[in-house]
Amino acid sequence: MLNVQLLLTGNELMSGDIVDTNSVFIARELKNLGVELTRKVTVGDNMQLLTEQMEQLSKDADILIINGGLGPTVDDMTAQALSETTKQSLAIHPTALEQVKAWCVKRSYRLTGPNLKQALLPTGCDIVHNPIGSAPGFSINHNSCQIICTPGVPVELKAMLREEILPNIAEQLPEELQTVTQKLKVFGIGESGLQKMVNDSYPNWPEEIELGFRATMPLLEVKLTSRSHTSTTLRDEWYSKIKGLLGQHIVSENGDSIAATVVKLLKQNGKTITTAESCTGGMIAAQLTGVAGCSDVFEAGFVTYSNRMKEKLVNVNAQTLEQFGAVSEQVVKEMVSGALAVSAADYAVSVSGVAGPDGGTEDKPVGTVWLAWANKQQVFTKKLYLPTHRIHFQNFIANTGLDLIRRLILGYHDEPRYFVERQFNSKT
Numbered sequence: 445m446l447n448v449q450l451l452l453t454g455n456e457l458m459s460g461d462i463v464d465t466n467s468v469f470i471a472r473e474l475k476n477l478g479v480e481l482t483r484k485v486t487v488g489d490n491m492q493l494l495t496e497q498m499e500q501l502s503k504d505a506d507i508l509i510i511n512g513g514l515g516p517t518v519d520d521m522t523a524q525a526l527s528e529t530t531k532q533s534l535a536i537h538p539t540a541l542e543q544v545k546a547w548c549v550k551r552s553y554r555l556t557g558p559n560l561k562q563a564l565l566p567t568g569c570d571i572v573h574n575p576i577g578s579a580p581g582f583s584i585n586h587n588s589c590q591i592i593c594t595p596g597v598p599v600e601l602k603a604m605l606r607e608e609i610l611p612n613i614a615e616q617l618p619e620e621l622q623t624v625t626q627k628l629k630v631f632g633i634g635e636s637g638l639q640k641m642v643n644d645s646y647p648n649w650p651e652e653i654e655l656g657f658r659a660t661m662p663l664l665e666v667k668l669t670s671r672s673h674t675s676t677t678l679r680d681e682w683y684s685k686i687k688g689l690l691g692q693h694i695v696s697e698n699g700d701s702i703a704a705t706v707v708k709l710l711k712q713n714g715k716t717i718t719t720a721e722s723c724t725g726g727m728i729a730a731q732l733t734g735v736a737g738c739s740d741v742f743e744a745g746f747v748t749y750s751n752r753m754k755e756k757l758v759n760v761n762a763q764t765l766e767q768f769g770a771v772s773e774q775v776v777k778e779m780v781s782g783a784l785a786v787s788a789a790d791y792a793v794s795v796s797g798v799a800g801p802d803g804g805t806e807d808k809p810v811g812t813v814w815l816a817w818a819n820k821q822q823v824f825t826k827k828l829y830l831p832t833h834r835i836h837f838q839n840f841i842a843n844t845g846l847d848l849i850r851r852l853i854l855g856y857h858d859e860p861r862y863f864v865e866r867q868f869n870s871k872t
Contacts, residue, residue: 445479445480445621446479446506446507446613446616446617447482447504447505447506447507448474448479448480448481448482448505448506448507448508448509448613449481449482449483449484449485449501449504449505449507449508449509450467450470450471450481450483450484450485450508450509450510450511451485451486451487451497451498451501451508451509451510451511452464452466452467452484452485452486452487452511452512453486453487453488453489453494453510453511453512453513453521453522453596454488454489454512454513454596455488455489455519457486457488457512458486458487458488464486465598466511466512466596466598466601467481467484467511469598469601469602469605470509470511470601470605471484472658473605473606473610474610474613476623476625476667476669477610477613477614477617477622477623478617478621478622478623478671479613479617482504482505483501483504483505485497485501489513489519489520489521491521491524491525491528494513494521494522494525495525495528495529498510498525498526498529498586498591499529499587501589502529502586502587502589502591503587503589505589506589506590506616507589507590507591507592507613507616508589508590508591508592509592509594509609510522510526510591510592510593510594511594511595511596511601512594512595512596513525513593513596514562514579514580514581514593514594514595514596515562515579515595515596516558516559516561516562516578516579517558520561522593523564523565523566523582523593526566526584526586526591526593527565527566529586530566530584530586532566532567532568532569532584533566533567534564534565534566534567535564535565535567536560536563536564536565537563537564537565537569537571537580537582539571539580540562540563540565540571540580540582541560541563543563543571543573543574543578543580544559544560544562544563544578544580547577547578548578559578562578562579562580563580565580565582566582566584568584569582569583569584570582570583570584572592572593572594572604572608572609573604573607573608574595574600574603574604575603575604575607576597576599576600576603577595577597577600579595579600581593581594581595581604581609592609594609619672619673620671620672620673621671621672622671622672623669623670623671623672624669624670624671624672624674624679625667625668625669626667626668626669626679626683626697627665627666627667627668627697627699628665628666628667628686628687628690628694628696628697629660629663629664629665629666629694629695629696629697629699629700629701630663630664630665630666630690630693630694630695631662631663631664631693631695631702631843631847632693632844632847632860632861632862633664633690633693633861634664635657635659635664637861637865638657638664638666638690639657641689642655642686642689645685645689646685646689649682650678650682652670652671652674652675652678653668653669653670653674653678653679653682654667654668654669654670655667655668655686656668656669661836661839662839662840662843663695663701663702663843666686666690668682668683668686691858692851692854692856692858692860693860693861695847695850701731701735702731702843702846702847702850703731703732703734703735703846704735705850706732706846706849706850706853707732707735707737707738707740707741707742709850709853709854710740710741710790710791710853711737711740711741713853715741715790715791715853716741716742716743716787716788716789716790716791717732717741717742717789717790717791717792717793717849718742718743718744718745718746718783718784718786718787718789718791718792719732719745719746719783719792719793719794719845720745720746720748720757720758720779720780720782720783720792720793720794720795721745721746721747721748721794721795722747722748722749722754722770722779722794722795722796722797723771723795723796723797723798723799723813723837723838723841724795724838724841724842724845725747725749725838726745726747727838727839727842728745728793728795728842728845728846729742729745729747731842731843731846732745732846743787743789744786744787745783746758746779746783746786748760748779751765751770754770754775754778754779757782757786758778758779758782758783758786758794759778759782759785759786760775760778760779760782761778764778769808770796771796771797771798771808771812771813771814772796772814773814773816773825773827775796775814776794776795776796776814776815776816776825777816777823777825779794779796779816780792780793780794780816780817780818780823781818781823784818784820790819790820791817791818791819791849791852791853792817792818793815793816793817793818793845793846793848793849794815794816794817794845795813795814795815795816795841795842795845796813796814797811797812797813797814797837797841798810798811798812798813799834799837799838800831800833800834800837801833801834809829809831810831811829811830811831811832811837812827812828812829812868813827813828813829813830813837813841814826814827815827815828815841815844815845815848817845817848817849817852819852824848824852826848826863827868828841828844828862828863828866828867828868829866829867829868830866844862847860
């Protein structure tokens with residue numbers, strides 16, 4: 445088994461100004477390969493501490509990943525500390541220089557001294573390409589240890605790990621230790637509920653297939669992990685079984701969010717979508733527009749927080765609002781129909797609810813929400829109850845709206861579990 449260790453650098457980590465999510469991501473991705481981190485050390489921007497830890501950790505580890513300290517400022521010390529540790533002088537690395545120049549040109553930035561510092565690396569190192577940021581990663585061998593240096597910016601780290609670092613580590617594993625991980629994204633089933641479903645349906649789950657769950661609110665990631673020598677037939681059989689068990693609750697098999705799945709489905713069918721939101725405040729539209737290429741399927745959404753804007757923007761009747769109130773089946777139906785008419789979209793979703801912590805009444809307590817989703821032929825509505833804190837309420841309901849559109853596009857008719865679990869009953 446490879447001995448992989450991690451050194452995190454930065455005063456912000458030590459002071460708590462930023463939360464360390466990078467080590468969590470690194471550990472999780474390594475585990476998917478069948479590799480466990482054996483040690484994790486965090487130090488501030490201190491040259492002596494950095495060199496001491498680089499020397500000590502590299503003596504014990506097969507691979508040492510250093511995260512942070514590759515930026516253009518004086519407190520970014522990784523390259524200098526590694527130069528002192530390995531006794532390799534700093535010099536401009538031509539490949540790193542080209543990467544920094546290309547990054548500056550692409551953004552119309554002038555190449556300055558601080559940017560140039562990012563190409564000043566220990567002699568003899570190899571470049572680890574950074575496809576997003578200005579700071580090249582690099583690797584060098586010391587004490588028979590492969591030291592890999594990565595930037596602290598999470599999105600840059602993730603891209604470098606997935607594109608170059610993890611494949612390199614996987615190649616170093618003996619074939620019998622390599623793992624195969626299959627993942628599913630699920631919406632509307634919690635961890636305990638899913639575990640019970642598995643226990644009830646498949647009490648004799650095979651030891652060769654490890655079943656794991658990871659909550660990525662509001663989605664649940666389901667993972668099936670096996671060794672490379674596990675029978676392909678066995679692997680495919682149990683992957684098929686878990687898919688059959690989860691059924692229409694499966695959002696994606698490639699890690700896509702619900703929004704990304706909806707955008708993809710709309711593109712495939714040549715259709716468009718619009719939104720009319722009250723309690724979610726535009727969150728549904730924001731999730732859609734967070735997907736690259738959404739402009740092909742989304743032209744406009746309506747955030748109609750007040751009754752006046754519900755009337756003005758999506759043509760909700762004033763009498764409907766007065767008689768039934770904003771949080772009602774009648775209003776969300778008029779919202780979704782009005783949004784379809786104004787935008788000329790093919791699909792629409794609308795929501796109106798009491799997000800809290802105040803504003804509830806006896807018949808409409810905090811957590812009450814009405815949703816409507818529609819195409820040009822049909823309008824559907826549902827009342828749900830989610831008495832939780834405001835942000836979780838908004839996030840869950842936004843994803844519920846998108847999930848209902850997903851189901852409508854795919855022609856699904858089974859009732860999702862959250863219709864039962866989040867049902868509004870007369871006792872509330």
